Amino acid sequence: MARRAGGGNDIQWCFSQVKGAVDDDVAEADIISTVEFNHSGELLATGDKGGRVVIFQQEQENKIQSHSRGEYNVYSTFQSHEPEFDYLKSLEIEEKINKIRWLPQKNAAQFLLSTNDKTIKLWKISERDKRPEGYNLKEEDGRYRDPTTVTTLRVPVFRPMDLMVEASPRRIFANAHTYHINSISINSDYETYLSADDLRINLWHLEITDRSFNIVDIKPANMEELTEVITAAEFHPNSCNTFVYSSSKGTIRLCDMRASALCDRHSKLFEEPEDPSNRSFFSEIISSISDVKFSHSGRYMMTRDYLSVKIWDLNMENRPVETYQVHEYLRSKLCSLYENDCIFDKFECCWNGSDSVVMTGSYNNFFRMFDRNTKRDITLEASRENNKPRTVLKPRKVCASGKRKKDEISVDSLDFNKKILHTAWHPKENIIAVATTNNLYIFQDKVN
Amino acid sequence: MSAEIPEAASAEEQKSEHIMHPWSLQPSIPNNLEEMEDKVTSPEKAEEAKLKARYPHLGQKPGGSDFLRKRLQKGQKYFDSGDYNMAKAKMKNKQLPAAAPDKTEVTGDHIPTPQDLPQRKPSLVASKLAG
Numbered sequence: 001m002a003r004r005a006g007g008g009n010d011i012q013w014c015f016s017q018v019k020g021a022v023d024d025d026v027a028e029a030d031i032i033s034t035v036e037f038n039h040s041g042e043l044l045a046t047g048d049k050g051g052r053v054v055i056f057q058q059e060q061e062n063k064i065q066s067h068s069r070g071e072y073n074v075y076s077t078f079q080s081h082e083p084e085f086d087y088l089k090s091l092e093i094e095e096k097i098n099k100i101r102w103l104p105q106k107n108a109a110q111f112l113l114s115t116n117d118k119t120i121k122l123w124k125i126s127e128r129d130k131r132p133e134g135y136n137l138k139e140e141d142g143r144y145r146d147p148t149t150v151t152t153l154r155v156p157v158f159r160p161m162d163l164m165v166e167a168s169p170r171r172i173f174a175n176a177h178t179y180h181i182n183s184i185s186i187n188s189d190y191e192t193y194l195s196a197d198d199l200r201i202n203l204w205h206l207e208i209t210d211r212s213f214n215i216v217d218i219k220p221a222n223m224e225e226l227t228e229v230i231t232a233a234e235f236h237p238n239s240c241n242t243f244v245y246s247s248s249k250g251t252i253r254l255c256d257m258r259a260s261a262l263c264d265r266h267s268k269l270f271e272e273p274e275d276p277s278n279r280s281f282f283s284e285i286i287s288s289i290s291d292v293k294f295s296h297s298g299r300y301m302m303t304r305d306y307l308s309v310k311i312w313d314l315n316m317e318n319r320p321v322e323t324y325q326v327h328e329y330l331r332s333k334l335c336s337l338y339e340n341d342c343i344f345d346k347f348e349c350c351w352n353g354s355d356s357v358v359m360t361g362s363y364n365n366f367f368r369m370f371d372r373n374t375k376r377d378i379t380l381e382a383s384r385e386n387n388k389p390r391t392v393l394k395p396r397k398v399c400a401s402g403k404r405k406k407d408e409i410s411v412d413s414l415d416f417n418k419k420i421l422h423t424a425w426h427p428k429e430n431i432i433a434v435a436t437t438n439n440l441y442i443f444q445d446k447v448n
Numbered sequence: 449m450s451a452e453i454p455e456a457a458s459a460e461e462q463k464s465e466h467i468m469h470p471w472s473l474q475p476s477i478p479n480n481l482e483e484m485e486d487k488v489t490s491p492e493k494a495e496e497a498k499l500k501a502r503y504p505h506l507g508q509k510p511g512g513s514d515f516l517r518k519r520l521q522k523g524q525k526y527f528d529s530g531d532y533n534m535a536k537a538k539m540k541n542k543q544l545p546a547a548a549p550d551k552t553e554v555t556g557d558h559i560p561t562p563q564d565l566p567q568r569k570p571s572l573v574a575s576k577l578a579g
Contacts, residue, residue: 021576030576052575077578085525092523117523179520198520226516248516280496281506332491335498440577 010376011357011430012446013393015386017071019056020439022384032435034422038102038110041426044072044433045112046440047097051081053114053167055125069431072442076125078167081116093118099184101193103206111170113193117180120195122171122206130158176202176212183233189240196233196245203257215263216245216255231289231346238298246303250287252312270312272319282334282343290346295355296427302358304349307331309360309370324370324377327362329400329411342416352425361420364409365436366396382420382434382441392446 021030029050036045044056054077059070084093094117103111109126134156137145179197186193194215195202201216216233220226228249236242241257253266274283286306294301300321303310307328310320326347330337337343342363349360361367362379370377379396386393399408422435430445500506 019577021579029573032577046575046577048575048577050575054575054577074578077575090525092525094523180522223517226520229516229519278490278492280490280492281499282492282496332495334492334495335502338499339502438576 010374013380013430013432013443014390014446015393015441016389016431016444017442018384018387018439019054019072019442026438030438032422032438032440033096033098034100035424035433035435035440036100036102036112037424037426037433038112039104039427041428041431043075043102043110044424044442045100045102046435047080047100047114049094049096051079051083051095051097051116053078053080053097053100053112053123069429069444069447076165076167078123080114080121080123081119084118086118098181101184101186103186104190106190113184113186115181115184115195118174118177120173120181120184120204121169122173123167124170125165125167128164128166129160129162131161132156133159171206171209173204173209173212176204182231185233185235185243187235187240188238192240194233194235194243196230198229201230201233201243201245201263213261215257215261217262217264232292234292234294234301236298237294237296244292244294244301246289246292248288249284250289250305252289252292252301252303254314268314268317270317270320272310282338285338285343286334291348293349293351295351296353297355300355302349302351304347304360306343306345306347309349309358311358311372322372324358324368326360326368327398329398332400333411337416340416342419345419346421347419348422350423350425352430353428359423359425359432361423361434363416363419364414365418365420366398367420367423367434380443382436382439384439390446393443 020032027050029048029052031049032046033049034045034047037043038045042058044058046054046056048054055075056072057075058072061070080097081095083095085091086093096116097114098117099113099115101113103113105111109124112123112125114121114123133140134154136150136153136156137147139145173195177195177197177200179199181195181197183196184193185196191207192203192205195204195212196216199217199219200214202212203215204212216230218228218230228247228251231246231248233243233245236244242254243257244252244254246252250271252270254268254270255263256267257263259265259267274287289303289305291304292301299314301312301314303312303320304326307330308326309324311322311324313321334343347361349358351358356373357369357371359367359369365382366379367382368377368379379398380393381396397405397408398414399405399410401411404410418436420434420436424433426432432443434441434443
């Protein structure tokens, strides 16, 4: 039996919790659009299509019953963004939260950035567990006392109260994006951050909302000449001058902000050469990168395109060092996937804390993990059928064609409406958060 | 995109591995698909042929401007306040032509009224994840 290691050799994943409604009729507002652990892993934030953020907090571990780690319970929830209408451009602005990114904790309060298509907001989440009592001029309920009735003086004191968690918007970064924001990323200097839309990337200072610097602009002079858009962007975890952005054509550009103010010329271009004889109508669409993530070490980056996950060494631009097929059996279904728009689904990917295992989602509520060291992979399912705590999840297998073995699922039986686009891995432990359409699953490795 | 063809374990080895180690070495391309590639065209090209058969007028450049521009224009709603007010003035006593009940998009000759537009209020209900 494998022990719980930071790495990933033969981890046994168990169901821990599931959040959200059971009913099949999903309201659009409840569709989960982003999931993110904070830097310690104690907090887990989700954003949804209705513009709401829900933050879960891990319970302190029960030292006596050490068979499982603390559960995640609701800590705070608030309406981050609201629907808007830009009258000047006749543009409807969705309140859907595209991304949430946590700031590292500097004091008692927690801070996160949340963004919709147009506006980024800095939220402060703070706890209040004491309240002042014993004012001289106010009653306990807040009414003012008549000063002439005061005969003695007392010193107000702080008394404990039930914990109250308050979320307040501290900064609103608006009006800097013509196109739709797809990424935000906090710099390792913890003072600045970038926001990227389809054609431009802007650099902000967390304290300054009325100004932002444009650092990448790929808008052509003539829009007829538009051939690619920016799909994701991220700052390097350690080098505050370095960031990458991915494109709809499957390329990744690494830029150095020291080189020039406008980083239109990349320092490195990562692109895997394509065999022209293999090119088809679908080639460009399925090569579009939907997510890019640096490893914690900063030495590698991972990209997700429609069918695969690729690991790139920052020192090698001409091809990835590792490629993992997520659901290669879909290659023979591309026609229908184009017709039902699934081919445009944007899957995200994530690293585990030690960069030894990567994870991404698929259809039918399946998600996949690839162990970089052992080269083994596993397919698991997020489903309420396995929801007894500490039940080990059974691996799933999809049968591409031909004879289907028992317990295998054929490609044609896959439910393409059940997509896992967003997953997150605890920064230190083997705890993962997996979002189905409207439910959040938490799985942990078996602790013995 | 490079095709990965790692060594595939023999069927028996694979089967026993499957039982003992849930994390299994999966070949990146199933065997029968490889055969198909050798015999006919690649599955991708076969799918392309299917698509072209269904939609003969599909543009040559799928990732080109049209598709990208459609992506950039997401959220665009068209409303002409001049038309709206003229129509209101002309039909003082009559109702403005109402949209069919199942129409979610307000387009074309129909002039939208405030009743036709979908409600864009923020969620009044808390998220069910917090329930």
